[in-house]
Amino acid sequence: MTRPRGTDRRETIVQAAFEVIAERGYRGSSLGAVAERVGLTQQGVMHYFPSKEQLLMAVLERRDQWDLMGFSRSEDSSSLGAAHLQQLVEYNATRPGSVQAYTVLAADSVTEGHPARPFFQERYTRVRAWVADLMERQEGELPSGLTAEQLAPIVIAVIDGLQLQWLLDPDEVDMPESFRDFLAVLGIKV
Known part of the structure; x- marks a missing residue:
């Protein structure tokens, strides 16, 4: 079963945000830095996550899911x-x-x-x-x-x-x- 492209893109963005936050902290990270890492524009990231806070919450929730899976x-x-x-x-x-x-x-x-x-x-x-x-x-x-x-x-x-x-x-x-x-x-x- 394949996942829709949007789901894969969201996952890629969350992974990139996770890495950027690990390197720079939340306050030192930006949607632009995440966008650059995944090859999108900042507006492209905002299509999936309209705000930095929403992306942060997705990162935190996904980290807990990764923990449970692993x-x-x-x-x-x-x-x-x-x-x-x-x-x-x-x-x-x-x-x-x-x-x-x-x-x-x-x-x-x-x-x-x-x-x-x-x-x-x-x-x-x-x-x-x-x-x-x-x-x-x-x-x-x-x-x-x-x-x-x-x-x-x-x-x-x-x-x-x-x-x-x-x-x-x-x-x-x-x-x-x-x-x-x-x-x-x-x-x-x-």
């Missing part, structure tokens, strides 16, 4: 736990461009008036709940008597912090190994 390996969601988080960190270590774009956009989104702020607020709410659910499934007691809900933002902070350090110095920071060490400190075996 990381939906578990057959039985009831068996998920910290090992799943370890697999996610290992998977992210294979995609520096995606990690960089996410890191840049997440950091940018804390600035006043950033169009991705609501997206990231909602996403972190969802991710905290997901991580808390994974922590609930761990056998044994969580460290220091913490609840899964208390531990979730700490786990996310460690993952995000490791991603940033890995992007800045990939030869010195082994992201998967460091996350394994963090889980060991928590007393969680994977």
Whole structure:
């Protein structure tokens, strides 16, 4: 089954925008830069995405879809736990461009008036709940008597912090190994 040409063009534009944003950040990117990368005029890009904000939201939504496609390996969601988080960190270590774009956009989104702020607020709410659910499934007691809900933002902070350090110095920071060490400190075996 073939996809319509417009769908392919939209996908190409989103991919190019993803790359431009990863390189320059949202504020440093432009529809013109995206257009140049895909061989269109700025008006050509605007035919598919009437504003830079709409293109940004398409990039964010598509990135999450790419993540799900590339990381939906578990057959039985009831068996998920910290090992799943370890697999996610290992998977992210294979995609520096995606990690960089996410890191840049997440950091940018804390600035006043950033169009991705609501997206990231909602996403972190969802991710905290997901991580808390994974922590609930761990056998044994969580460290220091913490609840899964208390531990979730700490786990996310460690993952995000490791991603940033890995992007800045990939030869010195082994992201998967460091996350394994963090889980060991928590007393969680994977």
